[in-house]
Amino acid sequence: MEEKKLSEKESLELIANMIGKAKNHYSESGASALLWGITNVVCFILAYLQETVRGFNLPFSPFYLMIVTAILQVYFYRRERGINKTISYKDEAHYFIWLAFGISLLILTVAGGFADIGYIVLPLILLLFAIPTFISGCIKKFKPLIIGGIICWLLSIISFFYRENEVFLLVALGAFFAWVVPGIILRKRFYKNIANQHNGV
């Protein structure tokens, strides 16, 4: 089979097409941020209720939900990768930032649990929440994520000093601003773009 040689114009068109195809819809539509954000909000509210409401006991730790969500995130990312074949540099960087966050969170919670570091794990979780959120916001040039990251840092500082059960709610609040709010904005923008494309705008 003879290999087709592309002209410069065709090469540029091919690059533009690949960039278009490489868009990660799972992340761009806000689905990823919403799934992770809502899971965190639910987990930390349930953990707060377990600590404060007498008789409110779940047969499992609410944090197991986070493991299920993490597995789902990896599954959706890999499925998207399988469909698109081409992944943009931005999405690749994004994936590894979240992978590094996942590893750090795992080390902090598991090793911290063994070392019995106590309440201090919650402010540290908020500190870690801010890292991928702020970096993702900078990479995507998307202000709600940058603001979400900064809010997590501020809540982390507060929770270092406020050693009550309500810190669970501060973590839930951090997750809400870091992922749920940006996720909703991304989702609205995504559907607006689709509607504009249908209308030929």
Add this chain to the structure above:
Amino acid sequence: METEEVKMSEKESIELIASMINQAKNRVGETGKLYILWGWLILICCIIQFIGLHFFQYEKSYYVWFLTWLLLIYQIFFLSKERKNRKVRTYTGEINGFVWLVFFICMMLVTFIGSYLKKYEMIYPVLLVLYGMPTFLSGIILKFKPLIIGGICCWALSTFSVFISGDYQLLLVSAAVIAAWIIPGHILQQNFKKGI
């Protein structure tokens, strides 16, 4: 004076992109200079503090860490000078910059709040987790394996450090900076000199 905008052909555009990529190669991060400077300084601080605490029971040996402020000031001047001379800003350089900025903010928060609350036993394991993140990510961004391995070493040492008490955690931080910054920094420097 009115300047006329030059329209480029597709061929010229591709040539421009290629030349920009070539110009942007071997930026300061890739010379390994900052990894080497920070790596050695932190190693020296850790060893001095360890000797002060372990052999002389000198509680204020942590003052040695103020040396890092001097290097930070130098880095700010160095980077601003480098930014002025830079004609091309690469995407990898930009992401790497955000990663290290976030690392710096987190490190400051952990150090100041940990010291204020006198939670010294938590500072080093958390710092090791934090060291691992930008090192691992820079390795991925620069596609440079020694940094990736260095990041993983930091995480492994962090897990190990929760089982180690007091002064000895400083030796783990020393091992981490050797693996994460000093060795990759020197390899980067050698590659840069060889023009790889």
